[in-house]
Amino acid sequence: MRLKKNEEITSWYAIFTKPRSEKKVYQRMVDQNIEVFLPMVKTIRQWSDRKKTIEVPLISSYVFVNMAEKDLYQTLPIQGTVNVLKHLGKPAKIRAVEIENLRILTGTKESQEISACVDLTTGDDVEVMNGPFMGLIATCTREGKNHRVVVKIDSLGSCFNVNIPMSFLRKIQKRETVKV
Structure with a gap:
């Protein structure tokens, strides 16, 4: 892969947020032109007097950013962020296929039902x-x-x-x- 001058390789990373701050952190990152992804799902919550459908993060306390590793720590001063998810002391890269799977999971409004089975075994x-x-x-x-x-x-x-x-x-x- 050949890069143009001033073009950098970016990867997906997980940013750990304060509890219940995911939506605010997401919006603050969008406002700063950071490529950010927050997988949301609809769920029904029960209050004493009613039920309501609300959107909640699929994975609590995480937002995902796509940027160069050297720029990653510029997200930490954003209010509501805590740290970068690390593996073996380095920022953990999230594979693009995993981000795409999250997009697919959260992009549907329909529920799925069971139908005829194809020849698959557990673990395939x-x-x-x-x-x-x-x-x-x-x-x-x-x-x-x-x-x-x-x-x-x-x-x-x-x-x-x-x-x-x-x-x-x-x-x-x-x-x-x-x-x-």
């Missing part, structure tokens, strides 16, 4: 070929009669279960796990 890596999660790469699991895929974010040590029709999936070759 799969790609979603149809529906709102198209392009998602995950691991197939089975729990009783439920067929699910697990979306892993190895860099954060997180995973999410998603119900997706098995007919929407196709088996792919085992991916290599990249340690950061």
Whole structure:
């Protein structure tokens, strides 16, 4: 890959925020023209007198930024940020496929139901070929009669279960796990 003059290689990093400050930190970073991503999901909250659908961060206390590593610590003076997620003393890079999986997971408004099963076994890596999660790469699991895929974010040590029709999936070759 050949870079033009003054062009830098950027990567995705996780920024740890104060509790319940993710949306404010996100907005402050947007205001400073930082490429930032905050995966949000809708959930129903129960109050004593009503139920309400609200958006909450998929991963509490984290926002994701895409920037050069040398510029990463310029995000820390932003009110609400705490630190950069590190692995072995260095800022932990989040793989682009993991960010894309988060975008796919949070970009849908529909729920998925179970349908006919394709020939998959527990632990198979799969790609979603149809529906709102198209392009998602995950691991197939089975729990009783439920067929699910697990979306892993190895860099954060997180995973999410998603119900997706098995007919929407196709088996792919085992991916290599990249340690950061």
